[in-house]
Amino acid sequence: MALIEVDRLRHCYRVGGGLVWALEGVSLTIKRGEFVAVIGPSGSGKSTFMNILGCLDSPSEGRYRLNGVYVGGLHHDELAAIRNRNIGFVFQSFNLLPRASALENVELPLVYRRMWAGERRRAALAMLARVGLADRARHTPAELSGGQQQRVAIARALVTEPLLLLADEPTGALDSQTGLEIMAIFRRLNGEGLTIVLVTHEAEIAAHADRIVAFRDGRVVSDTPVVQQARSLGNARHLSLAYNNVR
Amino acid sequence: MLGIIIGVAAVVVMIAIGVGARERIAAQIRSLGANLISISPGSAKMGSVRLGAGGAPRLSEEDAAAIGMEIPGVVVAAPLLHAREQFTIGSTNWQGVLRGVTPEYFSAREWRVIAGQEMTPEDNKRVANVVLIGTTMREKLFGKADPLGAAIRIRDVPFTVIGLLERKGQSVWGDDQDDIALVPLRTARRQFIGTSRANPTFVHNITVKFADWASAEDTMAAIRQLLWQRHRLRTGQEDSFMVSNLAEAANVEGSTTRVVSLLLSAVASISLVVGGIGIMNIMLVTVTERVREIGLRLAVGARRRDILAQFLVEAVTLALLGGILGAAIGTVAAIAVGSLAQWPVIIDLSAVMLAIGFAAAVGVFFGYYPARKAARLQPIEALRTE
Numbered sequence: 001m002a003l004i005e006v007d008r009l010r011h012c013y014r015v016g017g018g019l020v021w022a023l024e025g026v027s028l029t030i031k032r033g034e035f036v037a038v039i040g041p042s043g044s045g046k047s048t049f050m051n052i053l054g055c056l057d058s059p060s061e062g063r064y065r066l067n068g069v070y071v072g073g074l075h076h077d078e079l080a081a082i083r084n085r086n087i088g089f090v091f092q093s094f095n096l097l098p099r100a101s102a103l104e105n106v107e108l109p110l111v112y113r114r115m116w117a118g119e120r121r122r123a124a125l126a127m128l129a130r131v132g133l134a135d136r137a138r139h140t141p142a143e144l145s146g147g148q149q150q151r152v153a154i155a156r157a158l159v160t161e162p163l164l165l166l167a168d169e170p171t172g173a174l175d176s177q178t179g180l181e182i183m184a185i186f187r188r189l190n191g192e193g194l195t196i197v198l199v200t201h202e203a204e205i206a207a208h209a210d211r212i213v214a215f216r217d218g219r220v221v222s223d224t225p226v227v228q229q230a231r232s233l234g235n236a237r238h239l240s241l242a243y244n245n246v247r
Numbered sequence: 248m249l250g251i252i253i254g255v256a257a258v259v260v261m262i263a264i265g266v267g268a269r270e271r272i273a274a275q276i277r278s279l280g281a282n283l284i285s286i287s288p289g290s291a292k293m294g295s296v297r298l299g300a301g302g303a304p305r306l307s308e309e310d311a312a313a314i315g316m317e318i319p320g321v322v323v324a325a326p327l328l329h330a331r332e333q334f335t336i337g338s339t340n341w342q343g344v345l346r347g348v349t350p351e352y353f354s355a356r357e358w359r360v361i362a363g364q365e366m367t368p369e370d371n372k373r374v375a376n377v378v379l380i381g382t383t384m385r386e387k388l389f390g391k392a393d394p395l396g397a398a399i400r401i402r403d404v405p406f407t408v409i410g411l412l413e414r415k416g417q418s419v420w421g422d423d424q425d426d427i428a429l430v431p432l433r434t435a436r437r438q439f440i441g442t443s444r445a446n447p448t449f450v451h452n453i454t455v456k457f458a459d460w461a462s463a464e465d466t467m468a469a470i471r472q473l474l475w476q477r478h479r480l481r482t483g484q485e486d487s488f489m490v491s492n493l494a495e496a497a498n499v500e501g502s503t504t505r506v507v508s509l510l511l512s513a514v515a516s517i518s519l520v521v522g523g524i525g526i527m528n529i530m531l532v533t534v535t536e537r538v539r540e541i542g543l544r545l546a547v548g549a550r551r552r553d554i555l556a557q558f559l560v561e562a563v564t565l566a567l568l569g570g571i572l573g574a575a576i577g578t579v580a581a582i583a584v585g586s587l588a589q590w591p592v593i594i595d596l597s598a599v600m601l602a603i604g605f606a607a608a609v610g611v612f613f614g615y616y617p618a619r620k621a622a623r624l625q626p627i628e629a630l631r632t633e
Binding site: 051054056057076077080081083084085089091095097108109112113156160 | 539540542543544545546547548549550551552553625626627630
C-alpha cells in the first residue's frame with residue numbers, strides 16, 4: 001500500500017523579482033515499510049522535496065497524497081496536526097532545545113498533542129531507552145555527544161509513533177563511525193516496519209537504504225533498488241558492530 | 248521592565264493616596280456633622296452706606312428661629328456668635344476661640360459632651376457664666392488636671408467649666424476644632440460681643456442641619472427666599488448673606504489630592520507604556536534568537552496558536568515579575584509618603600492586585616505583536632535560519 005503518492009509535483013520560489021523552479025514535475029510512490037534515500041547535488045531540489053513530504057511547505061503545483069489524504073490546500077493547523085501525528089523529523093543539526101533535558105526534548109511533540117505529563121514522561125522514557133539513552137534522560141544537549149544528540153532527536157521523532165520518518169542529512173554533522181551507528185538504528189527501525197525517507201549527498205550513507213532516488217535540476221533522474229548483496233559485502237561488519245554498540 | 252516597575256509602583260502609590268484622601272475627606276465631613284448649611288452675612292455689602300434704613304442686615308436669633316420653624320427639611324437651626332478671647336486660669340493663659348451657642352448647636356454639629364453636663368436652654372435664659380471646652384483648650388489650660396467645676400477667666404470674667412467636648416480633630420480648612428470654648432449665646436453677647444440697637448439679637452452665623460442630602464439645594468433656596476423676605480430686600484439687590492453647603496466646601500479640598508492622583512496616573516500610564524515597549528523589545532529579540540526553536544516546534548506539530556500562547560505567556564511572566572516588584576516598591580513608597588508627608592495613605596490589597604493586573608494586561612498588549620510574529624513564521628524558513 002502506498003504511503004506517499006506524489007504526482008507531477010512542481011515548486012517554485014520567488015527570488016528577487018522572478019521565479020525559480022526547484023521542482024519541475026516529480027512523480028513518485030513510496031510504499032509502507034520502504035527505506036528510501038534521496039540523493040542529489042545541492043540545488044537539485046531534494047530539500048524542497050523533503051519539505052513538501054514533511055508538510056512543512058505546500059507544492060506550487062501537483063498533488064501529494066500522504067496515507068490516502070491529499071495534503072495540498074490544507075489549513076496550517078491541519079498540517080501541524082499531520083506533522084504531529086504522522087511524521088517524525090531528524091535534522092542534520094539535531095535541532096534540540098538547548099536548555100531542555102533529553103527527556104523534555106523527546107516529550108516536546110507530545111506536548112502539542114495535549115498529553116498528560118505523566119503519560120508523556122513514560123512514553124518519552126521508553127523511547128529514550130529504545131535508542132539506548134535511558135541513563136542520559138536528565139542531561140541537556142550540551143552534555144551529550146553528537147551521536148547521542150542525534151539519538152535524542154530520533155527518539156523525539158519516534159515518540160509520536162509516526163508513519164514516516166524524514167531524515168535530512170542525519171549523519172552530516174557526525175563522524176563516520178557515529179554516522180554508521182545512526183544508520184544502524186535506522187535499519188533496525190525500518191526492520192520494525194517504519195517507513196524512512198533519508199536525504200543525503202553521501203553515497204555510502206545512501207547505500208544503507210533499500211532504494212535510491214536521485215535528483216538533479218528538480219527532476220528524478222534515477223530510481224533504483226539497492227542490491228542487498230553489495231551493501232552487506234561492504235558494510236556488514238561495520239554495521240553489525242555499530243548495531244551492537246547501540247544495543 | 249523598569250518602566251513596568253515604576254508604572255505599577257505609581258499606580259499603587261496613586262491609589263493609596265487617593266483612597267487615603269477620600270477617607271480623610273469623608274472623616275472631615277463626618278466631623279463637621281453631616282448635612283450642614285452655614286449662613287453668614289455677606290461681606291461685600293457689610294460696610295456699604297447704601298444699605299437701607301434698617302441698618303446692616305445682619306442675621307438675628309429670630310432669623311434662626313424662623314428657619315427652624317418654617318422651612319421643611321430643616322432639622323435644626325443654631326445661631327452663633329464668635330470671638331477670639333483670652334482664657335486665664337491662675338498664671339496660665341491661652342488665646343482661643345469662643346463661641347456663643349444655644350443647645351441647638353450641639354445637635355446641629357452632632358457634638359457630644361464626653362464629661363460633665365450639657366448646655367441647657369436654662370443656661371441661655373439666665374445668661375449663666377458656664378463654659379464647655381474642647382480637648383485642646385483643656386490641655387492648654389489644665390494639662391492633666393480635671394477641669395470640671397474649675398473656674399476660668401475669660402477676659403477677666405469668671406466662668407465655671409461644666410463640660411468637656413468630644414474631640415473633633417482638624418477642620419477641612421486645617422484649623423483645630425478642639426481649641427474652643429462654648430458659652431451660652433446670650434452670655435457671649437452680653438459679656439463679649441455687645442449689642443446693636445438696630446438688631447439687638449444679631450448673630451454671626453446660623454448653622455442649619457437639614458434632613459436629606461438630596462434636597463440640599465432646595466433647602467438652601469428656601470432659606471435664601473425666607474431671609475430675603477425677612478430682611479425686606481428688593482429684587483435686584485444683592486444678597487446680604489451667604490448660604491453655603493459645608494460638605495461641598497469639604498469636597499473642594501478633595502480636588503488637591505485629585506490633582507496629585509492625576510499626576511501620578513499620568514506617570515503611571517507613561518511608565519506602563521514605556522515598560523510595555525521595553526517588553527515588546529525584549530520579546531522581539533527573544534523571538535529572533537529563537538527562530539530555529541520556533542521552526543522546530545512548528546515541525547513537531549505546534550500550531551500557530553501554541554506558539555502565540557507560548558510567547559504571550561513569556562511576555563506576561565516578564566510583565567508580572569515587574570508588576571510584583573513594582574507593587575512591593577509602591578507599597579513601601581506609599582508608606583514612606585504617608586509618614587513623611589503626613590498624608591493619609593491606605594494600601595488596599597485589591598488595589599495592589601489591580602496594579603499587578605495592569606502589568607499583566609500590558610504584557611498581553613505589548614507581547615502580542617512579537618508573539619504573533621513568532622507564530623507567523625514559516626517552519627522551513629525558521630529551520631533554515633542559522
